[in-house]
Amino acid sequence: MRTIDKIYIDGQFVTPHGQELFDLFNPATEEKIGQVRLGDAVDAKAAVAAAKHAFPAYSRTSKAERIALLRRLHDAVAARSDALAAAMTQEYGAPQSFVNFSATHAANLFLDMAETIEAFEFTQTVGGAKVTLQPMGVVAAISPWNSNIGSICSKLATALAAGCTFVIKPSEMSAIQTQVLAEALHEAGVPPGVFNIVNGRGDVVGAELTSHPDVAKVTFTGSTAVGRSIMRAAADTMKRVTLELGGKGANIILPDADIDAAVSTVIGVGFLNSGQACIAGTRILAPRSRLPLILDRLKTAVAALKVGESTDPAVNVGPMVSQKQWDRVQNYIRVGIEEGAQVLIGGEGRPAGLDRGWFVQPTIFTGVNNTMRIAREEIFGPVLCVIPYDDEDEAIAIANDSPYGLQAYVESADPRHAHRVAEQLEFGRVVINGAPHAPLAPFGGFKQSGIGREYGRYGLEAHLEVRAILG
Numbered sequence: 275m276r277t278i279d280k281i282y283i284d285g286q287f288v289t290p291h292g293q294e295l296f297d298l299f300n301p302a303t304e305e306k307i308g309q310v311r312l313g314d315a316v317d318a319k320a321a322v323a324a325a326k327h328a329f330p331a332y333s334r335t336s337k338a339e340r341i342a343l344l345r346r347l348h349d350a351v352a353a354r355s356d357a358l359a360a361a362m363t364q365e366y367g368a369p370q371s372f373v374n375f376s377a378t379h380a381a382n383l384f385l386d387m388a389e390t391i392e393a394f395e396f397t398q399t400v401g402g403a404k405v406t407l408q409p410m411g412v413v414a415a416i417s418p419w420n421s422n423i424g425s426i427c428s429k430l431a432t433a434l435a436a437g438c439t440f441v442i443k444p445s446e447m448s449a450i451q452t453q454v455l456a457e458a459l460h461e462a463g464v465p466p467g468v469f470n471i472v473n474g475r476g477d478v479v480g481a482e483l484t485s486h487p488d489v490a491k492v493t494f495t496g497s498t499a500v501g502r503s504i505m506r507a508a509a510d511t512m513k514r515v516t517l518e519l520g521g522k523g524a525n526i527i528l529p530d531a532d533i534d535a536a537v538s539t540v541i542g543v544g545f546l547n548s549g550q551a552c553i554a555g556t557r558i559l560a561p562r563s564r565l566p567l568i569l570d571r572l573k574t575a576v577a578a579l580k581v582g583e584s585t586d587p588a589v590n591v592g593p594m595v596s597q598k599q600w601d602r603v604q605n606y607i608r609v610g611i612e613e614g615a616q617v618l619i620g621g622e623g624r625p626a627g628l629d630r631g632w633f634v635q636p637t638i639f640t641g642v643n644n645t646m647r648i649a650r651e652e653i654f655g656p657v658l659c660v661i662p663y664d665d666e667d668e669a670i671a672i673a674n675d676s677p678y679g680l681q682a683y684v685e686s687a688d689p690r691h692a693h694r695v696a697e698q699l700e701f702g703r704v705v706i707n708g709a710p711h712a713p714l715a716p717f718g719g720f721k722q723s724g725i726g727r728e729y730g731r732y733g734l735e736a737h738l739e740v741r742a743i744l745g
């Protein structure tokens with residue numbers, strides 16, 4: 275049993291004013307593994323005050339000082355990568371492929387932002403005016419459970435690179451991971467108040483941060499529903515917002531694709547992080563001429579997936595994070611059946627042989643059209659839809675007919691053909707043939723998948739105010 279009863283304010287681990295206790299579970303066993311004491315609005319105010327106090331000195335640091343700080347943060351997080359991976363496995367149950375990627379990626383996020391500012395001119399000349407790009411002030415960050423350490427490090431690295439000070443409210447469900455990370459960040463010797471971490475509920479600590487007059491900007495990753503309420507709350511004081519929200523990514527298999535390679539990618543990105551990924555490719559658009567072959571290959575590939583406790587490195591699909599999330603995914607499987615879609619493989623209930631843990635059967639629906647709820651709403655579990663199309667224009671139209679526009683995928687044997695299709699997709703990112711992650715490329719969504727871009731050069735600019743001095 276792990277007890278987390280401290281939050282991090284002004285360079286110290288302190289006991290929160292809030293007294294509410296929140297239980298933490300291992301989703302693979304449903305056992306209670308810990309408890310976190312949550313902060314409240316008083317704690318959120320104290321964290322903002324610390325960040326405000328630290329801002330004048332930190333915002334005047336030189337580029338070289340910030341680069342040195344980001345490098346120290348990288349080293350401190352990299353030194354804890356095993357502990358971070360262990361916490362993520364126990365508290366979250368993500369497959370080892372995602373756990374290992376996340377632990378390494380989290381540390382590297384600091385180095386990549388150091389490199390970004392190295393090449394960035396904070397003072398520019400435009401039409402004879404001197405243009406200075408100023409850090410905005412105190413940044414409040416709010417992050418989800420499905421990418422806890424990655425979200426914290428990405429948001430922190432960007433804010434610090436820009437010269438802003440920082441308060442984060444991570445997901446209350448990820449407190450063990452947050453604690454390990456906070457200890458690592460503390461060891462990097464960041465000046466007190468420059469970053470602060472307050473565990474707490476969204477409607478308490480999150481709400482305080484998004485309405486506090488001393489917060490200049492909110493950077494939020496989470497659901498579209500909460501993103502809307504944050505944007506409303508931020509409007510009163512004209513806070514700048516970056517919103518990274520939900521997705522319902524299309525994966526277009528073009529008729530010329532190598533079907534075996536395409537299906538391997540479709541399965542990889544569809545069931546990414548056990549399907550609990552905003553960027554998952556959950557609508558598989560299949561050419562009708564090749565549909566029987568694609569369905570056959572999909573069925574075989576899903577049957578070969580291993581579902582189970584992610585301490586086993588062979589596991590491809592781990593548990594859902596909570597009972598609530600398990601219920602939600604089961605409900606969507608029922609909705610799909612009621613809407614008239616057919617289950618190609620998977621279905622309701624736990625996979626055979628697993629009688630505890632929040633495990634879901636990896637499920638593929640066929641006979642889906644793009645108006646069904648399972649094709650329009652974000653399920654956030656290992657449940658994919660196959661939607662047939664007759665020609666390329668129809669495939670593009672179906673892909674774009676979505677309230678979301680975060681990340682889409684194209685599978686083709688001809689890269690130029692894939693690019694022509696990609697350029698017509700209303701998505702913030704399009705990945706061709708399973709191309710590797712490019713962390714510094716802009717990341718963010720069209721439409722209701724969000725506002726702005728996170729991380730890298732575009733994310734940096736979203737933390738800067740622009741002042742022009744003429745004459």
Ligand code: NAD
Nearest residue numbers: 417418419444445476477480481496497500518519520552
């Ligand atoms: P969520 O929206 O329920 O919660 C996200 C965070 O917001 C949590 O820390 C929560 O405590 C907080 N929150 C809740 N209510 C709040 C309020 N009224 N004011 C302020 N903060 C509040 O999302 P979740 O279930 O934690 O995460 C899953 C969602 O996140 C999915 O929709 C997924 O697509 C999305 N997501 C998006 C990205 C992206 O980069 N676009 C990345 C990861 C996850």
